[in-house]
Amino acid sequence: MYCRNCGQQISDDAYVCPMCGVKTKDEPDKNPNDHSVVLGLIALIVGIIIPLVAWICGGIGLSHASKNNNQAGKTLCIIGIIVGTIMFFVYLGQTL
Ligand SMILES: [Zn+2]
Numbered sequence: 180m181y182c183r184n185c186g187q188q189i190s191d192d193a194y195v196c197p198m199c200g201v202k203t204k205d206e207p208d209k210n211p212n213d214h215s216v217v218l219g220l221i222a223l224i225v226g227i228i229i230p231l232v233a234w235i236c237g238g239i240g241l242s243h244a245s246k247n248n249n250q251a252g253k254t255l256c257i258i259g260i261i262v263g264t265i266m267f268f269v270y271l272g273q274t275l
Contacts, residue, residue, distance in 0.1 A: 215244035219255025226263035230270070233263020 180191050184201035195202050218240030226233020237260035244252035 213243050213247040213249055213252065215240040215247070215249050215252025216255055218243065219252055219259050222256055222259025223262055226259050227266055230263040230267035233259045233266070237263065 180189060180193075180203070181187065182189050182196040182198060182201065182203065184196060185199040187196065187198040189196050189198065189203065193203050218236045222233040222235075222237035222240060226237070237256040240252060240256035240259070243249070244256060
């Protein structure tokens with residue numbers, strides 16, 4: 180891509196232009212429809228008790244996060260899903 184300030188060609192993933200130091204992008208807009216962080220937290224907390232909730236909330240949260248490029252939300256949801264899956268097997272082991 181090209182720097183919008185000085186017009187130099189710079190790396191696509193450069194956060195600031197190495198030539199002039201100006202930010203290459205505006206801060207990403209916070210999307211009000213992005214509930215991935217909240218969903219990820221629900222997945223994590225409730226998922227420990229009810230793994231199904233972790234999968235549902237984590238799954239919905241993941242789609243929100245990827246739509247909005249929300250790394251924090253994505254990470255939270257993935258952790259929630261993993262925790263839910265682990266707990267599922269823990270409970271499964273207890274009932275057997
Ligand atoms: Zn520049």
